[in-house]
Amino acid sequence: MKLSTFPLSMLASLVVLSAAPALAQTSWPVKPIRLIVPYPPGGGNDTLARIFGQKLGESLGQQIIVENRAGAGTTIGTAFASRATPDGYTLLLSSIATHAFSPHLYAKPGYDALRDFSPVNLAGGRAYAAGSQSGAAGGFAQGIDRARQTAPRPA
Amino acid sequence: MLGETFKSLAKIDIIQVPYKGGAPAVVGTISGEAQMMADPAASVLPHVKSGRLRALAIARATRLPELPQVPTFAEAGMPEYTASAWYSVHAPAKTPNEIVARLNKELVRIVNLPEIRERLKDLGSDGVGNTPDEFGRFVSEEHAKYGRLIKAMGIKPE
Numbered sequence: 001m002k003l004s005t006f007p008l009s010m011l012a013s014l015v016v017l018s019a020a021p022a023l024a025q026t027s028w029p030v031k032p033i034r035l036i037v038p039y040p041p042g043g044g045n046d047t048l049a050r051i052f053g054q055k056l057g058e059s060l061g062q063q064i065i066v067e068n069r070a071g072a073g074t075t076i077g078t079a080f081a082s083r084a085t086p087d088g089y090t091l092l093l094s095s096i097a098t099h100a101f102s103p104h105l106y107a108k109p110g111y112d113a114l115r116d117f118s119p120v121n122l123a124g125g126r127a128y129a130a131g132s133q134s135g136a137a138g139g140f141a142q143g144i145d146r147a148r149q150t151a152p153r154p155a
Numbered sequence: 156m157l158g159e160t161f162k163s164l165a166k167i168d169i170i171q172v173p174y175k176g177g178a179p180a181v182v183g184t185i186s187g188e189a190q191m192m193a194d195p196a197a198s199v200l201p202h203v204k205s206g207r208l209r210a211l212a213i214a215r216a217t218r219l220p221e222l223p224q225v226p227t228f229a230e231a232g233m234p235e236y237t238a239s240a241w242y243s244v245h246a247p248a249k250t251p252n253e254i255v256a257r258l259n260k261e262l263v264r265i266v267n268l269p270e271i272r273e274r275l276k277d278l279g280s281d282g283v284g285n286t287p288d289e290f291g292r293f294v295s296e297e298h299a300k301y302g303r304l305i306k307a308m309g310i311k312p313e
Contacts, residue, residue: 088254107312119291125239
């Protein structure tokens with residue numbers, strides 16, 4: 001092997017190797033992306049996932065495929081997503097349930113909400129409303145009073 | 156779960172009637188079987204508009220345009236109850252930052268599209284859209300907040 005050519009060929013191969021990972025990232029996505037939805041089809045969050053998924057697919061040029069994996073208070077689907085290869089081809093439709101309730105309601109949810117995930121985006125919120133029978137008089141304070149008076153006392 | 160939070164903050168011993176979902180709960184409240192219910196605003200909106208259900212308060216910073224007469228929980232005297240059933244996108248940890256950044260940019264753009272705003276409104280949702288770091292901080296806060304609340308309510312993990 002000629003000494004003069006050896007370093008050059010080494011340099012060439014090094015340049016090729018370091019270019020490869022960057023190319024793989026800038027060309028993402030090259031295939032469909034699955035969006036894990038830990039709710040059954042047809043529910044509120046499933047509908048929202050499909051709305052966002054369709055638009056996202058249009059702008060990324062690859063289909064977003066919704067994959068429903070419901071059960072155990074969203075932990076089954078969330079645990080599944082936590083174990084997926086972190087290559088950008090698996091995402092999770094997360095929520096207050098997956099990341100704030102279930103981690104504390106289940107001794108073994110199957111994932112660590114804070115460690116196993118990278119936050120991407122807070123898409124939206126659905127405000128809760130309290131309601132009561134329409135014939136009842138008064139507003140919120142009266143509603144609470146009624147509840148206090150009429151609710152059965154625990155034994 | 157948000158019903159439990161409400162119960163805890165209002166400091167009343169409501170026996171939570173375990174209806175299987177929002178629709179039976181609405182029916183139960185209209186019939187008087189249950190005195191009060193809490194559910195995503197979109198589910199109760201048609202019943203409030205028809206007059207069968209009376210909306211008492213809404214967990215939102217400002218009043219819902221569709222229900223201008225319904226006070227927020229803060230206005231009604233319970234400012235701590237700001238619960239909203241937020242939904243979001245996460246990726247597995249170690250997903251490359253460039254991909255997360257691109258997804259975030261696209262999702263924020265989508266949330267602000269007029270047609271999406273309309274569709275979200277129909278579903279009773281507000282669009283938010285923030286940066287991954289802002290969202291990450293929000294998740295940590297919510298995770299800690301409900302951890303404390305669930306423990307304070309004496310709910311043991313199953």
